[in-house]
Amino acid sequence: MxxxxxxxxxxxxxxxxxxxxxxxxxxxxxxxxxxxxxxxxxxxxxxxxxxxxxxxxxxxxxxxxxxxxxxxxxxxxxxxxxxxxxxxxxxxxxxxxxxxxxxxxxxxxxxxxxxxxxxxxxxxxxxxxxxxxxxxxxxxxxxxxxxxxxxxxxxxxxxxxxxxxxxxxxxxxxxxxxxxxxxxxxxxxxxxxxxxxxxxxxxxxxxxxxxxxxxxxxxxxxxxxxxxxxxxxxxSKGEVEGQSSQTGIKLEKVTGRIEFKDVEFAYPTRSDAKIFKGLSFTIEPGTNVAIVGKSGSGKSTVAQLLLRFYDPSKGSIFIDGIDIRSLDGNHMRNNIMSFVPQEPSLFATTIRENIAYGRSNATDQEIESACERANALGFIKKFPQGFDTYTGEKGVAMSGGQKQRIAIARALLKDPKILIMDEATSALDASSENLVQDSMSQIVMGRTVITIAHRLSTIQQADFIVVVEDGRVVETGGYDELVEREDGKFRHLIDAQLSS
The missing domain is CATH 1.20.1560.10 (ABC transporter type 1, transmembrane domain)
Incomplete structure (x- = not known):
């Protein structure tokens, strides 16, 4: 018994x-x-x-x-x-x-x-x-x-x-x-x-x-x-995950075109506070797009909806013209997308296992290549145990900048067609950020990149900028184009950042 x-x-x-x-x-x-x-x-x-x-x-x-x-x-x-x-x-x-x-x-x-x-x-x-x-x-x-x-x-x-x-x-x-x-x-x-x-x-x-x-x-x-x-x-059965895993389409070839169409959304725990009220924009394949706006405007929510952590209450989100509600969510996140969160969390294991988390069969050479592009290889090799260094619970043994670079390497190792970076360089010092930004041309090559950012240096790297305010897109365009609009929302954001 x-x-x-x-x-x-x-x-x-x-x-x-x-x-x-x-x-x-x-x-x-x-x-x-x-x-x-x-x-x-x-x-x-x-x-x-x-x-x-x-x-x-x-x-x-x-x-x-x-x-x-x-x-x-x-x-x-x-x-x-x-x-x-x-x-x-x-x-x-x-x-x-x-x-x-x-x-x-x-x-x-x-x-x-x-x-x-x-x-x-x-x-x-x-x-x-x-x-x-x-x-x-x-x-x-x-x-x-x-x-x-x-x-x-x-x-x-x-x-x-x-x-x-x-x-x-x-x-x-x-x-x-x-x-x-x-x-x-x-x-x-x-x-x-x-x-x-x-x-x-x-x-x-x-x-x-x-x-x-x-x-x-x-x-x-x-x-x-x-x-x-x-x-x-x-x-208890999840509605979002349950539906997508049973009948979802598994996209094999993806160009990376993304469209938000009339999206309305409020977090389930705060249903009375709408984040988006008809959000619409399109991202062409292979472009580096920056989502900017004031704090609380919903920039990070764009990433959460695209990853299908939640479904919009109204409107639709499309990848290559297909509504993501009809896609297999697990397959989509595993094979099409990678995500670098604003506050990266590491598992209580080695650096190697953290980087290879989304791709456990990666070779040492592939892991090192991803770390080099994320400007993480230098500090990792300085540790006595190198890639076998223990990161501590939730990465407490690493600095904020080190955790972010490990998280970037983890995302790059999957070689995703769509890369989402939510304030991914916010904890880096100027020198480290410059090195990461210098390698952005390699990072974005052949993939669609969505960067949610505040920093001017990050925004300047973008091919296209989407300005979000009050739950809607209020401006879109290139950096130079938007900066020249003296009464534009983007210009006000930049002026406020420069004055501070």
């Missing part, structure tokens, strides 16, 4: 995690990582124990109760009926106890996940906590959450103590009744003292079995309470 339980827990965790990573990005916007991890770790153990060890105990106690009851009936029917008079009230009490335990179990698992959330968030941001000397505050915050778990555990203890003490009292009362009634039968000569002794031993045997069944029912209710959260995860 122990082996079966561990197999069930393993399969549950694997199935749930597989379903989680295939959810829409909206799912992760609405659910905190700590809660998801708690469901994977704690809830699966409760459910696994409930359906293995607990069922084993229940079957054993059930068989013991049936056999013991048969022996009691064989000894004396009237004494057995007296013994069984305890079952209806205990059964009713057990039903109510099970319902209470199920509700408390669900609340306890939720409270436990909240403690995991708090701990993970504070430890992830430990440098911020330390910088602002808020250790005591965060310790108190965690203690508050653990106290909620303690209070729920106490409620469970009180419920269990009330039920089992009541059942024990009823059992003792029935035992006294059996002794009294059995003694009168012995005095009347209906049964022998040996029969009464045997019956009393059988009744004790059955009594312990019924108490075990009560515990089995309670543990089963706890498992049901925990399983409701797990089944919610298993049954």
């Amino acid at each position: 122990r082996m079966a339980g561990e197999r069930i827990i393993e399969r549950l965790r694997n199935q749930i995690f597989e379903n989680i990573v295939k959810q829409d990005i909206e799912f992760f916007d609405r659910n905190r990582t700590g809660e998801i991890i708690s469901r994977l770790a704690a809830d699966t153990v409760v459910v696994g124990k409930s359906v293995t060890q607990n069922i084993s105990d229940g079957l054993r106690n059930g068989i013991m109760a049936v056999v013991g009851t048969g022996m009691m009936l064989y000894v004396n029917t009237s004494l057995t009926l007296t013994m069984m008079s305890i079952i209806p009230p205990i059964a009713v009490a057990a039903i109510y106890y099970g319902r209470i335990l199920r509700d408390i179990s669900a609340k306890t698992q939720t409270a436990t996940s909240h403690t995991t959330q708090v701990a993970q968030e504070k430890l992830d941001l430990i440098r911020t906590v330390r910088a602002f000397a808020q250790e005591n505050r965060e310790s108190h915050s965690y203690a508050t959450e653990t106290h909620k778990v303690y209070q729920l555990s106490m409620k469970e203890s009180y419920a269990g103590a009330t039920f089992f003490s009541g059942a024990g009292f009823a059992g003792n009362f029935v035992a006294m009744a059996i002794l009294y009634y059995g003694g009168s039968l012995v005095a009347a000569g209906s049964i022998t003292p040996g029969d009464l002794t045997s019956f009393f031993l059988y009744s004790t045997y059955v009594g312990f079995s019924f108490m075990g069944l009560s515990g089995f029912y309670g543990e089963l209710m706890k498992g049901i309470g925990a399983s409701s959260r797990l089944f919610a995860l298993m049954e």
Whole structure:
């Protein structure tokens, strides 16, 4: 049973995690990582124990109760009926106890996940906590959450103590009744003292079995309470990812033409705040396009929609004339696009494995070539362990500029037809940025590049500029053309940057 339980827990965790990573990005916007991890770790153990060890105990106690009851009936029917008079009230009490335990179990698992959330968030941001000397505050915050778990555990203890003490009292009362009634039968000569002794031993045997069944029912209710959260995860299906993986088209030859047509969009968690209100622009194949605008204008959202992290509420986005809703999203991101995020995150592994993340079969020569184009080869070779240097959790062992260059190399290694760079050089110093910019002619060669940028040096490299404001495109054109428009939106952005 122990082996079966561990197999069930393993399969549950694997199935749930597989379903989680295939959810829409909206799912992760609405659910905190700590809660998801708690469901994977704690809830699966409760459910696994409930359906293995607990069922084993229940079957054993059930068989013991049936056999013991048969022996009691064989000894004396009237004494057995007296013994069984305890079952209806205990059964009713057990039903109510099970319902209470199920509700408390669900609340306890939720409270436990909240403690995991708090701990993970504070430890992830430990440098911020330390910088602002808020250790005591965060310790108190965690203690508050653990106290909620303690209070729920106490409620469970009180419920269990009330039920089992009541059942024990009823059992003792029935035992006294059996002794009294059995003694009168012995005095009347209906049964022998040996029969009464045997019956009393059988009744004790059955009594312990019924108490075990009560515990089995309670543990089963706890498992049901925990399983409701797990089944919610298993049954949840992403609309965006689910549709694209089942019926999506896999484009094999792509030129890289992109068109946003009358796109309207608001993030699901902020549906009342529209980001785009009819966004339309076209990017021709093989061009380097800069998306510019004020902070909060939706520049990064362009990348998220193109990667199909979300679907627009209205309008369409086309790649080579095909609506991306009809494409296989996984194939599109794996074979057509690469993305360098504004705040690149690295996995807790080596530099080599981080760079080869999107293309695990890449050769050392290909990895070095990508690093050279991203101006990352120099600092990597200076490390004693070179490409085998450990980056730390989320890349904490690397500087901001080093992480960005590793992220650029990771994107270039895939040799994508469409490259999306979201403020990809924002953490680089002027010297490193100049080196990356110098290699941009090689980076953009043969592919469409979308650069979301603030820096003047990055914008000047672009073949075409799209200016976004108030959810719409307000200007398009080349750098020289837009700068010459004295009352233009782009000119105002540049003047503001130069004056600062």
